[in-house]
Amino acid sequence: MPNTAKVVRFHRLGGPDVLKVEELPIPEPGKDEVRLRVGAFALNRAEALFRKGYYIIQPQFPSKLGYEASGVVEAVGPGVDTSLIGKSFSTLPNFNFGSHGVYGEVAVVPVTALTPYPEILSPEEAASIWMQYLTAYGAMIHLGAVARGDFVVLPAASSSIALAAMEMVKAEGAISIGLTRTAKKKADLLSLGFDHVIVSNDEDVVKRVDKITGGKGARIIFDPVLGKGIEALAQTAAYKGIYFAYGLLDLSPTPYPVWPAMMNALSIRAFGISEILKDAEVMTKATNYIFERLSDGRFRPKIAKIFKLDEIVEAHRYMESNNQIGKIVVKVG
Template structure:
């Protein structure tokens, strides 16, 4: 086994071009850790925000990056069951990017962030499940109690998390109202299973939601954008409905829609999947929900495009173009 491995790190803040390949000594797992020989990496918007220094935590330079990878467990540290060695597994985003990162030929991660996935999935599919499905599960199922007949607005619906939310709505018998800025992605969202698609650059969001819901509004809203658009989402939400804000893609202030919230008695809840993954019971239940639905065929991760490891910078540039529908994966 080589004494060194290639790891992708960044030594300054900026765009995708700050990512660089560093040759580092082969790391050994410490207590409670495993070493994964990486076969595929699933990119997430959070990682792009991290090297731009627009994320929930500030990078400590030089910094690793990356939440999701799949591969083979090749070594374990003290306190970890040796039966993990040789198993195919993927990582869940249950760690700080300042402590761990999976952009590399190998990844050291804590054992609590390692999960087996259905054996029929490829490495590319195996690295495209936990972030997106658990994020949607936490808001829609754990907190939102999504049930049959509920209307749910899903913004940024062409993202991997948005697609996961569409699949969860369908699995639960709810009615999904997906939004997209332009009509380019409308047909594919409908083909993927969205019950309704609203093109926000061409249609009035509130009027269309009222038309779809017979003027009742949506009981749940699942939004990673924020910004000024929150007012329209509040107007499209049902009385006593809940809006889950799980991101800040708008990169602008998000005014609180006070009078609409008062009139409708809305819940506007900030949310990240960290709450789910930080609790062993919640995490176990979330993983089981996702695993069972993958096995049942209710969930099938959509991979938009794959890039070789050497082109990880190009993969991130593609992500920042917002052209994708689904997951962008880097393969090794």
């Protein structure tokens, strides 16, 4: 058995070019940790922000990267059940990916990060589950209680989280309204299941939502972008609607939309996946909900493109191009 493995690290902040595939000694898992032989890992916007120094945690160099992977447990640390060895799992995003990053042929993660996935999923799909579906569940189901007849506005409609939210909206009998900047993705988004798609560069978003909803407005807005766009989106809200802010794709200042918020008695609420991960009871409900619907085919992660490990720079460049629909995955081996 080899004693080294390829692992992605970076030694300074910057663009995709700072990522390096390095041959490193295979690490031993510590207390309450396991080592995965990685089959595939998925990319998330959080990792691009982290690489550039804009995330909620800062890298300590040299830094690893990556939340989501699928693989087989090949070693366990003290305090971990040895029966896990040889079993397949995917990882929950509940650890510091600067120190426990999953970009590579092997990854050491806390045992609490391991979770089973439905057998019908490929390793690439299994690496693409939990960040998107748990984030969507938190806003759509746990907090938003989306219900039949609700209208839901989903900016950045081609993102994996918006696609997961759309599937939940559909499953609960509500109506999804996706927003995308250019027309090139519209047909694909409609074919994936969105009830309506608005091209924000070409259409008046406020007027289109008003027409689609028959003047009622959207009960839920699920926004990963923020920036000055919040002012128009707030105007699309239904009376006593809720606006979830869960990302920061636009790094420019975000104004508070005072007048539409007051007129619609609008609740504006920040939301992050950690709110779900830190609540054991909610996590159980969430993972059961997601697992069941993945198993019966109601949910299916959309893979935009698959790269090889040595193509990690190209994979991050593709993520920053915003041309993808769904999840970008790296297949290992």
